[in-house]
Amino acid sequence: MEQKIKKNDIIDIDVKRMGINGEGIGYYEKLAVFIEQALPGETVKAKVTEVFPNRATAELIELIKPSKHRIDPFCPVYDACGGCQVQHFDYVSMLSQKRDIIVKSFDRYLKRYDRHVIKETIGMENPMHYRNKASLPLRKIDGKNRFGMYARNSNQFIAITDCGIQQPKINDIFMTITQLMDQLHIDSYDPKTNQGMISHLVVRVTEGLDEAQVSFILPKHHEDINKLIHPLISLHPEVKSIYEVINPDMKQSFFTSQSILIYGKETVSIEMNDFKFSLKPDAFFQLNAVQADKFYHKMLELAQITKDDVVIDAYAGIAPISHYIGDKAKKIYAIEFNQDAVQSAHISLQNNDIKNVEVIGKDFLKALEELDEKRIDIMLFDPPRSGLGEKTIEVIKQFKPKRLVYGSCNPSTLAKDLNELIDLYDIKEVVPMDMFPFTSLVESITLLELKTEL
Numbered sequence: 001m002e003q004k005i006k007k008n009d010i011i012d013i014d015v016k017r018m019g020i021n022g023e024g025i026g027y028y029e030k031l032a033v034f035i036e037q038a039l040p041g042e043t044v045k046a047k048v049t050e051v052f053p054n055r056a057t058a059e060l061i062e063l064i065k066p067s068k069h070r071i072d073p074f075c076p077v078y079d080a081c082g083g084c085q086v087q088h089f090d091y092v093s094m095l096s097q098k099r100d101i102i103v104k105s106f107d108r109y110l111k112r113y114d115r116h117v118i119k120e121t122i123g124m125e126n127p128m129h130y131r132n133k134a135s136l137p138l139r140k141i142d143g144k145n146r147f148g149m150y151a152r153n154s155n156q157f158i159a160i161t162d163c164g165i166q167q168p169k170i171n172d173i174f175m176t177i178t179q180l181m182d183q184l185h186i187d188s189y190d191p192k193t194n195q196g197m198i199s200h201l202v203v204r205v206t207e208g209l210d211e212a213q214v215s216f217i218l219p220k221h222h223e224d225i226n227k228l229i230h231p232l233i234s235l236h237p238e239v240k241s242i243y244e245v246i247n248p249d250m251k252q253s254f255f256t257s258q259s260i261l262i263y264g265k266e267t268v269s270i271e272m273n274d275f276k277f278s279l280k281p282d283a284f285f286q287l288n289a290v291q292a293d294k295f296y297h298k299m300l301e302l303a304q305i306t307k308d309d310v311v312i313d314a315y316a317g318i319a320p321i322s323h324y325i326g327d328k329a330k331k332i333y334a335i336e337f338n339q340d341a342v343q344s345a346h347i348s349l350q351n352n353d354i355k356n357v358e359v360i361g362k363d364f365l366k367a368l369e370e371l372d373e374k375r376i377d378i379m380l381f382d383p384p385r386s387g388l389g390e391k392t393i394e395v396i397k398q399f400k401p402k403r404l405v406y407g408s409c410n411p412s413t414l415a416k417d418l419n420e421l422i423d424l425y426d427i428k429e430v431v432p433m434d435m436f437p438f439t440s441l442v443e444s445i446t447l448l449e450l451k452t453e454l
């Protein structure tokens with residue numbers, strides 16, 4: 001079908017809602033047009049950048065009628081950097097947009113549901129400086145090593161000096177390391193020229209115990225990396241753990257099996273809800289600890305666990321959910337396939353003297369296949385963005401736990417998964433949770449109860 005608009009057309013358009021990537025969406029002759037940085041309620045002039053059969057994209061060129069919720073972004077490189085998507089929208093309005101993104105996903109993918117089950121988004125009192133870990137590329141620019149981010153929708157490097165969503169200590173450590181590299185003539189690796197030494201830095205800082213872990217990511221081993229250790233720890237004694245990670249192709253994640261401890265302890269410690277967690281560099285830990293604590297408490301509240309319940313903590317990471325449940329359940333199986341996370345979970349459960357959790361270091365489906373347990377009362381899920389998927393849903397239908405608590409970081413896969421479960425389960429409550437302020441990411445927790453009439 002021929003579209004009414006074509007590339008480079010300039011259009012005036014009313015923005016109706018926000019898409020999952022934080023863009024404004026308006027309709028031109030029924031065609032959805034996605035406009036970056038346009039806000040719901042605005043009328044804008046936009047230049048069409050691409051036209052596809054079912055949608056178009058456009059670039060905002062003028063605000064004809066701005067939203068009263070539009071604000072000035074706090075970050076000087078916000079327009080270029082791809083890290084945040086919604087700094088131009090006031091925080092409280094964005095919280096209700098996050099709920100709306102879930103509503104729109106449910107409208108699209110669920111054959112039936114009651115909108116009232118979706119509650120208000122739980123936000124942060126102070127949404128700045130929440131990230132406790134950053135994995136950033138390095139580049140040498142005008143003779144100096146810099147850390148940065150990639151530009152929106154591209155791999156163009158944008159140098160930064162400070163980031164308002166990272167904890168200040170992370171910014172300080174990045175700054176110190178790049179300055180030390182300048183002094184010691186250690187260069188950032190440049191993939192275009194294949195020259196230099198360090199391609200990325202991963203820095204994690206821990207709440208409560210104020211420890212830091214630094215991982216240098218290098219395409220190949222280099223002895224000179226050791227020169228950075230002593231100046232770094234004398235300037236930042238909180239750095240308790242340093243790794244050299246050899247990653248020749250950067251295809252998958254930063255961490256590879258060649259992660260070598262070059263200074264200090266294998267793990268750093270974080271305190272949350274009176275638990276002390278020990279983190280290896282590649283172990284998943286929620287990036288926003290303040291919200292993570294609320295997230296786990298909410299999961300626990302919705303799960304309504306009793307002393308007789310056998311519980312599965314699926315996609316467990318270092319098993320924080322199992323820690324929060326602790327002796328409220330009869331038995332908990334924490335299932336996680338990342339071995340760094342599994343080791344961290346074992347150490348943490350032992351340190352916190354939690355005895356009724358069995359950590360199974362396997363793929364979720366394999367673990368359930370081998371599980372010698374006839375009855376599972378409650379399953380708590382916290383999967384990656386791809387959601388549960390068909391096979392996991394089959395397993396749920398086979399075990400039929402009385403209650404499912406589903407922590408999700410992707411409203412689309414959540415809605416698709418729920419659609420496969422609603423013949424067997426009632427959706428009782430969906431609680432959106434803002435784990436990543438100033439981004440368009442939406443997390444939520446859903447409580448499902450097995451239908452009683454079945």
Ligand SMILES: C[S@@+](CC[C@H](N)C(=O)[O-])C[C@H]1O[C@@H](n2cnc3c(N)ncnc32)[C@H](O)[C@@H]1O
Nearest residue numbers: 284286315316317336337338363364382383384
């Ligand atoms: C979103 S994280 C949640 C971790 C944990 N619940 C927390 O709050 O810290 C998802 C975890 O699932 C793990 N994972 C992903 N796919 C898996 C699978 N098929 N089987 C077991 N674990 C898996 C990942 O390694 C990751 O640690």
